[in-house]
Structures are given as C-alpha cells and as structure tokens.
Amino acid sequence: MFSPFHDRQGMPKELADVKYADLAQLVDYDEGFALEFKQSFSPSVRRKIPKVVASFANSRGGWLVIGISDAEKGVCPIPRPKADVSQIIGELCRRHVSPAPRFDARFVANPVAPEQGVILVQVFEGDFPPYVADGVVEIREGSTSGPAAGTALVDLYDKATRRRLEVRMFCKRTVHYPMGGDGLPLFNLYLFRMGRMTGDSFSRERDGEHARAMRCAFERQGLDCRVQHAHDSLVFRIPARDETVVPHSAIELFPDESIKLSVPAVLLDGEDRDSALDVLASRALFPPAVDAQLIDAPATLGRVTRMASLLDRYARARGIAWREYAVAYELENMAGVTLWSDNETYLTYAERHGVLYCATTDCLSRVRYLDDGAHDTFRARQFAGSHFFEACGLPLGSPDPEDNALVDALLRTS
Template sequence: SGAGRRPVADGAPKTPAAHGIAGIHKRKTTERRPRMFYPFKDDQGRPKTLPEVSYADLDQLRDLEEGYALEFKRSFSPTVQKKVPKIVASFANSAGGWLVIGIADDDRSVCPVPRLAADYSQIIGELCRRHITPAPRIDVRFIADPADPAVGVVVVQVLEGDFPPYISDGVVHVREGSTSGPAASTALVDLYGKATRRRAEVTAFCRRTVFVAARETPLFNLYMFRMGRRAADAPSRDELNAHAEAMRGSFARQGLACRVHHAHDSLIFSIPTRDTPRTPHSSIELFGDESLKLTVPAVLLAGEERKRAAERLFGAEAARQPEDDLHILSAEDTLARVTRMAAVLDRYVRERGIAWRQYAVAYELENLAGAVLWSDEPLYLRYARERGPLFCATADCLSRVRYLDDGAHDSFRARQFAGSHFFEACGLPLGSPDENDNALVDALLRT
C-alpha cells in the first residue's frame, strides 16, 4: 500500500517465510524439518486430509508402523486418556503427527471404540486445554463404522506447533522414535528458537504492501497469516489453481468483478477501475499457503458533501478549510466497502474448508491519522455535539496480532472483525461501560 514497500527492520526476514506461489518453490532454508506426515492416501497416492478420510481408508494403516508421527491406541480407557496430553504435546513439539484410537498397536487391526454421548473432539480438546500450555492445534474426527454407526475409530491430527515448547503437566515432551519423552536442554533451545522465528515471520508478513498509485491514499489493511504452514509444504500447481478459482468464485458470489495480478510470490485480486489505474481500488492478496491480505481504500468526502459535513460537525469556518487540511471520512461508505471485501474472505475460507483458528490476524491504518469520522446517523450527530466528533487519533500503525486459536474466537468472521475494528481505530469506544457509547457502536455498525 502507498507507493511502495516499507523497509524491513534489521534482523527481520526480508520476505515472509513460508509464503509464496512462485517464489515458494525456490526458497532455501537451513531448517531441514520433515514435512507433515499423512498416513492416508487417495488412489493417485496424494495425501488425504482428515475430513476426506473414510472408514475404508483405515485398512491403509495395516502397512504402517508406529513411529515419529504416528501412534495407535486400542481403546479410549482412563489410562489412555491420561496419556493423550503427553502424546499430543510431543507431536506439537516435533513435526506434528497422528493419534489413532481404535487400532491395535501390535497388528493394526481395527478395534472400534463406542460412540460417546459427548463428542470426542470436545473430550480430547478439553484434556489438552487442561493439561497442555499453550493449547496446541489439533483436529479430531470420529469415523463411524458404516455397518454399525454406534462404534468407530477416533483420528486425532496434531499440527506442528508454531510457538513451542508445549508443556504437558509441567514437562516438555518430544517424539523419540515411536514414543514420547522429556526434551533435552539442546531440544529446548531449538524449540524456543522455532517460536522466535515464527513471530518474526508474522511480523514480516504484516509489512506486506500492495501498490496503490495514488500517493497518500487512506487505507485500511487486514492481515491474515496462516499458521502451521512451511515452505516444505509448498502447494502443487493444481492446488494453486484451485485456490485462485475459489477466490474468483468468492468475488463473484459477492457480486464483485475482479482482476488478477501475478506477483512474484502471490496473486492479487483487485476490483477493476473504470477510469485510470491511479484510482484507488480494493484488493485481496492470496499467498501459496493461503495467507491473505485485504487492502481497502477509505472513502473521503469531497466537494459540497464534504462542506456540508464539516459545517455540521465544526461550523461554517471549518467548511471553508481546504480539503487537504481537514479529511472527513464517510463511515457508511467505508464500512460498506470494508465489510463487503471482508465477506469475500469469509466466503473463500468457507469454500476452502479452512478453520479460522489457523490464522493470526492484525489490522493496520495507513494515511488515516487525523481523519474525522462522518455519519448523518442521529445518534452520531448528537454524540458529536456533546462529546466531539470521532477521529483517527493515532499515527499510521499496526494493531497487536491476535491468534485465533486462543479459544476466544470460535465464531470469528472476517466481516465482523474488519467492521468493528475499523471503527475502533477511528475512536469508536468498543467495550465501553457507557450505554450511550454502546448504542452508538450498534447504530454505526448497522449502517
């Protein structure tokens, strides 16, 4: 955004690690970590994701041994339940892995476990939340026996942790062959180093810029960094094409046309401009690992509309000030633009079957410092008379990064997040104990 790329701070990666569409295949790394292991394959030998696994696929486990990324348990007994946090933490501290409950560890025969009244994902998730710090990212599925849906097999996929070490009941466990054991001091150093590098990657990603020819254009940016992906997991050309097709479809279902620009490590889907390339336009940048960046130009009032708003907010003298001296931001028009584009992200993630909890999210303002918020909503006009107009009081800055796997964002939607935090950045008092503040928040968000 702006007319180019901001400089990267000393010591930070020059490009976002674990990202890219073309460049991702060329990236060299000193970290020789194994790829995520997938025990289930389709007819062409391609890995199957957990939602794609069928009961018949369990036969593939007969040819596999327990090891670094795979562990079997015959039952879900109290003894096994006590071991689950240790196993999960060891996978998260290593390269990820799979725990399969209902498979004998000696001959890999299927020993179905009963379907419980409570969901296995809730039970295992609660075990991990109570015994592991920080909470690892897992996906749990009960695969019912088609011949008897009352029984089945539980498959737990544990993703490699982004911020290790993951501590289970006070101990840091890592994988040692086919078992889990306490980490040595050198392994602990490596785990802390991995977390430090991951934070640097998130920071570097949040410095991404999309070119906007019109200088000093006021922008609202939303960064969505997909966690748990690495350069070693580079998508194939077919997968990249599927990503692009899903994004085009998401624009179309929102009634929006899009133009695709090929960047060196991403695709940029932008709203076409009808006049000149210098006209600011909204865009979504899509990376190979399905990280996302949304860039939305704010709508500034101009001409008679701006004069009318300035006079109502500040009086006749303010209406005569040059537009460059007093920027007035249309709350309704900008919110509509922001939320409509964020709805494209919601559609894309839903279409691709991605869980929002896999993302780290931050928002950013550019060239909006001092811009005054305008709305002809009666509650806002009364608020402005009594307490003064709302305006963006901060210099251009990035919000704190929120990690959506923290258990506090189970119902996250990009549209809702972008809309509320756009107003928050403009001074709207979110979470205020004052009823008048909350009424104003509700009124403006309804616009």
C-alpha cells in the same frame, strides 16, 4: 505434512477425506516419529493422550490412531464415544497441556456397524512451543514420547521466536495502488495462517483451487473481480475502468492461504467535500476553508465489512477454521483523517465532544492468535468493522448512553 492415508493417485489425504476402507493402508506403516497406534480407548489410554499430543506438537506433528492393533496393525473397532471425539480430546488437552495444541479429531465409523469404528487424531506441528504436558516438555523419540533435553528445549524456543518474526514480517506486506501512491488512506486486515512452516511447497492445482474458491466468494457477494499474479501470491481486485482514478479494495491470497485485505477509505472530494466542510463550519466544528481529509464513515465501513464478508465466505468454502489464524489490523496513512457523516446524532455528538478522527500514527494492532480458545466466535466481518471504527475514535463498549447512541447511529447508517 505427513499423512498415512493416500488416494488412488498417491496424493496424501487430509483427515476429513479419510474413509473407513482407508484404514487398511496402515498395514504398510510401523509406529514411528509421526504415527502412534492405540488398540483401545481405555482410561489408561486417555491418560496418555495429552502426552502424545504434546510430543507431536513439539515435533513435526503426527497422527494418533485409536482402534488399531500395535502388533498386527489390524483394525480393532472401538465403541462410538457418547460425546464428540474432538470435545473429548480437546478437554483432555485443556486440562493437561499448555499452551493448547492444534489438532483435528474424527470418529471414522464402520459402515457395516456404525456404532463401532476408529478414532483419528491429527496433531499439527506447534507454532509456539514448548507444549507442556503435566509439567513435562514431551518430544518424539523414535516411536515413543520422552522429556526434551536441554538442547531440544533451546530449539523449541527458537522455533517460537522465528514464528513470531514471520508473523511480524507478514504484517508489513503492502499492495500497490496506482492512484494515491504512498498517501492513500487504507484499512488493512492481516490473517496469517498458522501451522504452515516457511518452505512448504504447494502445487499449481491447489493454487488454482484456492483461486476458484475466492472467485466464487466474489460472485456470491455479487461482485466482479480480476486476478493479478504477484511473485508469491494472487491479488484479487474489484475491476474498475480506470484504477488511476478510483482505488478499489484488494485481497492478497498466499499459497498457504494467509490473506491480506486492503480497503481504501472512501474520501470525500469535490462538491461533496465542500458541502461537508460547510456543515462542519456552520456548527463551529471546523474553521472556514480548512484543509482536511474527510472520509465518508458509513460508506467506508460498508466497504470494509463487505470485503471482509468475502473472507468469511472463502473460509467456509475451503472448510478453514479461523482459529488457525493470527490476526492484526492496521490503519495506514489515516492519521488525522476526519470521519464524516451527515447523521444528526453524529453532528450533535461532534458539537459536544468534537469530530472523530484517527489520532495515532502507528496504527498496527497487536497480533491476536485465534487458536488460544478465546475467539471461538471470530468472524472477519465483525472484527474488521468494529476495529475500523474503534481505531478511528468511535467509543465502542463505552458505558456512556450518549456514546452508545452514536455507535448505533453510525453502524445503522452503514
């Protein structure tokens, strides 16, 4: 994405890296398709901000700089707002723009006079246009904003359709497991990063930076990892002496920092499986010698939440907000797989209501778009853990005290 600010090597700077001295670089730019200046933060300017933000979101994104002279392009410092500028801009957009566009905003203070400075607003190209400001679809026309014509509206709707298709195709990604083949029960978590258009180019240096951050997340979690290079991604796995015997979790990381997490269920086998089946048969929950796949519910949940915690660590290290992502989960090859726990609360519950098992064959959830403002407290760990158990039949959110006791028992034993 275009940035009017560059480092000494000529590389574009991101908003978080812009210094007050960098504002001098704006003298080389005129207002245009992706850049607009405002000299003050007056009430009249505030009224125009939703229109400008929507027009950038409906186009290719852009920068709004408040505190710059339109004519001379010199810095005209404005007083530091009393509230956080992100909250101010966000509130203006929530009131006047639908859907809510993605943007970042900063007040860049003058180091000599910290109570004065410039407001920078970076607006990202919208994933699901059109963005409507006070009933009007605004787009960039040269250095100004204006209503979209009929053909422009069609193009905007086509862009939204293509983006939804990209998300659906991403949620079909698969990671190969040498052991288990096509029948290995997996919990998959898809995190598709929005605001990155297909075809964006990424440097080898940036890919290496992403890989180092992921390795660091493994280390801080107390886990080893090895990296495999795929044709368009990196795959991080917990190393094993023989992966054809013990399948381990995998994280697939893409250049735009979209992520897929695949966690194999912990299946009971050998004496552990025989012992569990004996317990179930003794309580008349299963007939003797039944052939069934059992997963260790606490161990699998522990594996799921531990691996999802890696993603939270990675996002924090990279300074990524989860609101930039579309999220879905999937239970793959889990239909009919029975949850096992030796917890007495679970066994008593199973005697009254039956054992818990995955009851569906099409287990891909609906996609959630986290930038809609309804998921401000999203964490990959909590999302993965709760939805794994929920999809396997655990009655989360039930008003029944017996259901709640079961949930508490299984979550506690994980």
